[in-house]
Amino acid sequence: MSFEKNVYAVSLQHEIAMKVESENPFEAMMARFKVASDILELDSGMFEFLSTPARVHITAVPVVMDSGELKVFEGIRVIHSDTMGPGKGGIRFAPDVHVDEVKALAAWMTWKCAVVSVPFGGAKGGVRCDPSKMSPGELERLTRRYTANLIDVFGPDRDIPAPDMNTNEQIMAWIVDTYSMHMRRTETAVVTGKPIVLGGSQGRVEATGRGVMTCTLAGMEKLGLRPNQATVAIQGFGNVGSVTAKLLQMQGCKIVAVSDVSGGYYNENGLDIEAMIAYSKNNRNSLAGYPEATSIDNETLLTLDVDILVPAAKENQITVPVAEKVKAKIIVEGANGPTVAHADKILHDKGIMVIPDILANAGGVTVSYFEWVQDRQGYFWSKERVNRRLDRKMEEAFHDVYQTASKYDISLRIGAYVMAIDKVARALRLRGIYA
Ligand code: NAD
Numbered sequence: 001m002s003f004e005k006n007v008y009a010v011s012l013q014h015e016i017a018m019k020v021e022s023e024n025p026f027e028a029m030m031a032r033f034k035v036a037s038d039i040l041e042l043d044s045g046m047f048e049f050l051s052t053p054a055r056v057h058i059t060a061v062p063v064v065m066d067s068g069e070l071k072v073f074e075g076i077r078v079i080h081s082d083t084m085g086p087g088k089g090g091i092r093f094a095p096d097v098h099v100d101e102v103k104a105l106a107a108w109m110t111w112k113c114a115v116v117s118v119p120f121g122g123a124k125g126g127v128r129c130d131p132s133k134m135s136p137g138e139l140e141r142l143t144r145r146y147t148a149n150l151i152d153v154f155g156p157d158r159d160i161p162a163p164d165m166n167t168n169e170q171i172m173a174w175i176v177d178t179y180s181m182h183m184r185r186t187e188t189a190v191v192t193g194k195p196i197v198l199g200g201s202q203g204r205v206e207a208t209g210r211g212v213m214t215c216t217l218a219g220m221e222k223l224g225l226r227p228n229q230a231t232v233a234i235q236g237f238g239n240v241g242s243v244t245a246k247l248l249q250m251q252g253c254k255i256v257a258v259s260d261v262s263g264g265y266y267n268e269n270g271l272d273i274e275a276m277i278a279y280s281k282n283n284r285n286s287l288a289g290y291p292e293a294t295s296i297d298n299e300t301l302l303t304l305d306v307d308i309l310v311p312a313a314k315e316n317q318i319t320v321p322v323a324e325k326v327k328a329k330i331i332v333e334g335a336n337g338p339t340v341a342h343a344d345k346i347l348h349d350k351g352i353m354v355i356p357d358i359l360a361n362a363g364g365v366t367v368s369y370f371e372w373v374q375d376r377q378g379y380f381w382s383k384e385r386v387n388r389r390l391d392r393k394m395e396e397a398f399h400d401v402y403q404t405a406s407k408y409d410i411s412l413r414i415g416a417y418v419m420a421i422d423k424v425a426r427a428l429r430l431r432g433i434y435a
Pocket residue numbers: 208235236237238239240241259260261262298312313314315334335336361362364
């Protein structure tokens with residue numbers, strides 16, 4: 001039995017032992033974390049340390065609603081690790097925010113930051129609420145009170161939030177203002193993903209898609225695929241999907257299919273991405289009714305006969321049955337957790353290169369790091385400089401993950417985890433355990 005198969009056997013046994021439901025992001029992450037820690041032969045103490053969040057904050061967030069009624073929401077902030085630096089990770093507002101999921105997402109950020117070598121630990125936060133039913137005023141009061149409750153947690157040297165699901169630049173601006181009022185000085189470096197006028201960075205909006213593009217080109221090079229010979233299908237046409245589509249098309253790739261919640265759009269001669277972006281913008285962010293394409297459903301898009309598949313919509317899209325039918329040579333995970341853990345082995349056995357989320361979509365956190373650096377320097381870079389430095393960091397990260405995967409003869413996903421966990425574990429050993 002080859003070493004690779006051994007690794008998967010360990011993973012499978014572990015999954016069976018834990019009765020892992022691969023749909024649960026925490027368990028999906030832990031299944032991969034466990035495989036990587038076995039390869040690194042982490043001792044049980046280190047394993048426990050690295051899988052336990054450093055701090056979990058749960059706080060009641062009272063808000064006087066527009067009606068005059070008082071409502072109390074649950075606010076969460078988890079710092080998984082601060083071994084490498086301050087916590088870093090988004091804040092989401094959603095009705096299903098739960099502390100277990102936030103813990104998993106925080107750990108994910110630790111590994112993602114380590115993969116691209118930015119000096120941050122991992123964190124994540126959220127408020128359980130339904131923002132679609134809240135007015136701007138209610139959202140502002142919720143954001144400010146959540147920030148005030150966590151005033152000793154947040155800070156440019158402690159924990160730096162960013163936007164995530166249903167949070168945006170405006171919410172980051174309210175956090176900056178609330179934090180600054182308490183500190184008695186303006187402190188823009190407390191969050192990233194801010195409006196440019198308030199210390200945001202050039203290139204932040206395109207950063208994740210740009211990183212996906214860089215990883216795609218790096219993966220293609222390894223397989224000897226030339227951009228102008230490559231066909232691409234992209235699931236999701238939001239921030240990540242549309243920017244990836246545009247940039248890959250600019251590199252010469254033929255984008256034959258894209259999708260959004262309204263369905264999939266296929267054109268074997270290549271889609272006009274600029275036209276689709278404009279169409280979607282004028283159609284309330286929907287491609288519904290786009291004329292220059294044939295309609296296809298979601299599963300068809302994922303299993304098209306293309307060279308590159310970019311899932312850039314949401315988690316758990318490449319399930320076991322989908323994985324069995326995928327024909328792409330490379331999957332580049334623009335979304336977080338688009339592949340269920342049980343599908344990893346199937347894709348690996350089929351010889352499909354999977355560029356994992358913690359590498360492929362780390363362009364966003366990389367430019368967040370650049371934003372924080374610029375705020376602290378008080379000196380702002382041109383878009384060209386941001387893009388150049390982002391490209392370099394993503395290329396280096398791809399190279400490092402590829403080397404690690406080759407060294408241990410494992411997939412890029414497990415390679416990325418091995419590299420990240422090894423970095424944090426080595427830093428921790430050097431720091432030692434303070435007693
Ligand atoms: P977004 O809300 O801008 O876009 C999501 C897109 O997916 C939309 O076009 C939506 O219509 C589409 N979609 C939703 N359900 C779908 C389905 N079932 N089939 C096809 N399309 C569907 O979100 P985004 O910022 O582009 O994020 C997409 C993914 O990338 C998420 O997993 C997110 O966590 C991850 N991610 C985003 C960033 C970032 O900087 N925006 C960074 C890292 C990871």
